[in-house]
Amino acid sequence: MIDLRVLRDEPDLVRDSLAARGMPPALADELLAADAARRAAVTSADRLRSEQKTASKEIGAASKEERPAMLAAAQELAAQVKALEEEERIADAAVRTAHLAVPNLVADGVPPGGEDDSLVLETVGELPSYDFEPRDHVAIGTGLRAIDMERGAKVSGARFYFLTGVGAELEFALANLAMAQARDSGFTPMIAPSLVRPEAMEGTGFLGAHADEVYRLAADDLYLVGTSEVALAAYHADEILDLAAGPIRYAGWSSCFRREAGSYGKDTRGLVRVHWFDKVEMFSFCTPDQTAAEHRRLLGWEKQFLAALELPYQVVDIAAGDLGSSAVRKYDCEAWFPSQSAYRELTSTSNCTTFQARRLNIRYRDEGGRPQVAATLNGTLCAIARTIACLLEVHQQADGSVRVPPALRPYLGGREILEPVG
RNA sequence: GGAGGGCUCGCAUAGUGGCCUAGUGCGGCGGUCUUGAAAACCGCUAUGGCUGGUGACAGUCAUCGUGGGUUCGAAUCCCACGCCCUCCGCCA
Numbered sequence: 443m444i445d446l447r448v449l450r451d452e453p454d455l456v457r458d459s460l461a462a463r464g465m466p467p468a469l470a471d472e473l474l475a476a477d478a479a480r481r482a483a484v485t486s487a488d489r490l491r492s493e494q495k496t497a498s499k500e501i502g503a504a505s506k507e508e509r510p511a512m513l514a515a516a517q518e519l520a521a522q523v524k525a526l527e528e529e530e531r532i533a534d535a536a537v538r539t540a541h542l543a544v545p546n547l548v549a550d551g552v553p554p555g556g557e558d559d560s561l562v563l564e565t566v567g568e569l570p571s572y573d574f575e576p577r578d579h580v581a582i583g584t585g586l587r588a589i590d591m592e593r594g595a596k597v598s599g600a601r602f603y604f605l606t607g608v609g610a611e612l613e614f615a616l617a618n619l620a621m622a623q624a625r626d627s628g629f630t631p632m633i634a635p636s637l638v639r640p641e642a643m644e645g646t647g648f649l650g651a652h653a654d655e656v657y658r659l660a661a662d663d664l665y666l667v668g669t670s671e672v673a674l675a676a677y678h679a680d681e682i683l684d685l686a687a688g689p690i691r692y693a694g695w696s697s698c699f700r701r702e703a704g705s706y707g708k709d710t711r712g713l714v715r716v717h718w719f720d721k722v723e724m725f726s727f728c729t730p731d732q733t734a735a736e737h738r739r740l741l742g743w744e745k746q747f748l749a750a751l752e753l754p755y756q757v758v759d760i761a762a763g764d765l766g767s768s769a770v771r772k773y774d775c776e777a778w779f780p781s782q783s784a785y786r787e788l789t790s791t792s793n794c795t796t797f798q799a800r801r802l803n804i805r806y807r808d809e810g811g812r813p814q815v816a817a818t819l820n821g822t823l824c825a826i827a828r829t830i831a832c833l834l835e836v837h838q839q840a841d842g843s844v845r846v847p848p849a850l851r852p853y854l855g856g857r858e859i860l861e862p863v864g
Numbered sequence: 865g866g867a868g869g870g871c872u873c874g875c876a877u878a879g880u881g882g883c884c885u886a887g888u889g890c891g892g893c894g895g896u897c898u899u900g901a902a903a904a905c906c907g908c909u910a911u912g913g914c915u916g917g918u919g920a921c922a923g924u925c926a927u928c929g930u931g932g933g934u935u936c937g938a939a940u941c942c943c944a945c946g947c948c949c950u951c952c953g954c955c956a
């Protein structure tokens with residue numbers, strides 16, 4: 443949720459931001475009107491409630507003879523209060539609806555427009571060249587007996603897989619490498635729940651425009667998270683954090699579930715787009731003035747991890763129209779997939795400023811000791827399935843074996859090469 | 865799944881319809897005293913909304929797990945839900 447004070451003081455900021463995302467600026471005016479209506483409703487209800495309190499107290503102090511007449515008047519007052527409170531409720535609900543419809547304010551410098559307007563900031567690493575026809579990760583992984591897509595489909599359906607043998611080992615190796623890097627960078631390692639209550643899902647903004655991406659367990663009113671960002675953000679809900687010593691950083695491992703509604707026919711093969719995968723996610727709580735610097739740090743840690751895996755990639759400044767509703771800015775790291783001759787998203791880091799924290803009621807104390815809304819940021823350290831896919835493709839060799847980058851070897855029993863099986 | 869107990873201010877507790885503007889203790893902050901400190905004593909001690917003010921602030925409303933209800937009036941009575949604890953059963 444955006445700060446309503448900003449909207450009241452500088453509505454053009456909000457209108458411009460909506461326009462940059464390709465959304466109707468009128469959403470700002472609808473919220474503005476709902477806000478004004480709510481404030482009017484609150485003021486009149488407060489005034490009458492105050493009157494009622496006074497009247498009630500007088501009844502308490504009155505003698506038996508005085509009471510009947512006073513009660514009649516008080517009953518009338520109570521009915522009026524009830525009516526005004528109903529108006530207040532309706533006005534509250536209207537603000538809430540309008541509030542949820544307005545995404546976070548796009549940061550200065552974010553390219554306006556849609557997907558095609560995203561800007562490549564830099565390209566890192568040399569594209570590999572092969573003196574053979576590079577295979578895709580499904581072919582390589584099948585040869586290594588590392589990936590079993592067929593049985594994944596048999597057991598769970600399309601977009602499911604088994605990691606077997608060295609594939610399963612790769613999952614743990616990547617998770618351990620990611621967690622080790624995160625720990626060395628000052629993150630607290632976390633294992634986070636994959637099932638969360640509606641407030642957590644809503645608070646992080648995942649029940650908005652993309653609600654149909656989310657698995658819901660109706661019998662229990664719980665949601666399967668699409669990223670541990672949800673649980674990590676909600677971890678400190680309703681708390682006042684001590685941010686005096688700098689940002690609080692967590693690296694969370696969890697399974698992630700995505701319905702991939704509307705992506706029929708897209709990336710149907712392999713591990714690139716699946717309904718379930720495991721992920722190590724970075725998450726930061728900090729003060730709002732620190733977010734731009736923290737965002738660059740998160741990007742830096744993502745780049746460090748990709749460098750350790752020796753994967754060529756490009757960094758993309760995502761255009762306004764392609765940002766999630768919570769983000770003011772998003773950088774994606776897209777790694778090279780030789781089988782597709784294309785860069786594909788491997789990691790993504792978003793600066794959500796106070797948008798999620800306001801909703802989740804996460805605050806800190808400023809120098810004056812006053813509570814202020816905190817800021818949140820998140821970034822992928824390793825989306826494991828897709829990273830395995832990329833790793834196998836980039837480091838494949840002519841005989842179907844795969845070279846293990848040195849950083850990963852300690853986590854794979856020292857192996858330098860993964861060999862095809864029989 | 866079954867049975868019971870609980871949820872009150874940072875922590876601990878009191879509070880079974882109006883004197884609750886939620887008391888007391890602890891902790892914390894400030895002060896008096898003291899060469900300094902401790903002790904003692906005095907004062908303060910939450911969060912959010914709204915209104916007013918340039919402002920430190922003032923007024924007002926809300927908040928006793930959450931949401932409804934009864935009542936002129938609810939921490940207190942009723943209903944539903946959430947969470948925690950204990951025991952039984954089942955279980956990785």
